[in-house]
Amino acid sequence: MATVIAPPQRTSSPEIVELVQAKSAEFNWVFFVVIAAFHLGAVAALFTFHRSSVFVFLVMWLFGQNVGISISYHRQLTHRGFTTPKWLEYAMAVCGTTALQGSPIYWVAVHRMHHQYTDKPGDPHSPRDGKWWSHMGWILRGSLHSETAMLSRYAPDLQRDRFYQWLAVWHWLPSH
Numbered sequence: 007m008a009t010v011i012a013p014p015q016r017t018s019s020p021e022i023v024e025l026v027q028a029k030s031a032e033f034n035w036v037f038f039v040v041i042a043a044f045h046l047g048a049v050a051a052l053f054t055f056h057r058s059s060v061f062v063f064l065v066m067w068l069f070g071q072n073v074g075i076s077i078s079y080h081r082q083l084t085h086r087g088f089t090t091p092k093w094l095e096y097a098m099a100v101c102g103t104t105a106l107q108g109s110p111i112y113w114v115a116v117h118r119m120h121h122q123y124t125d126k127p128g129d130p131h132s133p134r135d136g137k138w139w140s141h142m143g144w145i146l147r148g149s150l151h152s153e154t155a156m157l158s159r160y161a162p163d164l165q166r167d168r169f170y171q172w173l174a175v176w177h178w179l180p181s182h
């Protein structure tokens with residue numbers, strides 16, 4: 007199966023080449039080590055079970071995955087499904103950073119690309135390019151991670167916001 011996700015496509019303007027996810031020559035060892043450590047931690051948790059750990063897990067899952075990724079990154083920031091006061095929007099976006107899925111600008115841009123090209127050439131993580139690619143390959147070898155200037159084209163609304171510019175650099179901080 008082809009691993010190059012899409013050939014460059016031209017828009018109506020001949021100077022603009024659409025941004026595409028391609029298999030990078032460089033393996034992202036930083037992501038690999040972080041993800042591997044979390045999987046090892048999940049196995050270790052089976053042998054060090056404690057009720058307080060379950061409570062911490064539930065709180066982190068509730069705020070990181072549900073409030074942060076599902077409500078903030080996905081529904082509010084990507085699809086603009088609803089609005090809130092800015093302080094609440096920012097607070098929920100910070101929750102999203104604790105899920106270790108990147109900054110709001112990166113996540114939103116990749117997800118808007120995904121909706122634009124769902125399961126077609128240009129989809130950054132289509133299963134048509136392989137199950138492994140759509141699961142982990144695009145994270146470990148995807149070329150979009152280093153294309154922050156290009157990604158901002160898909161999230162210009164967030165790119166204009168100084169708080170999201172700041173989070174694009176420091177998104178790893180809240181989870182520490």
Ligand SMILES: [Zn+2]
Pocket residue numbers: 080084085117121
């Ligand atoms: Zn969506």
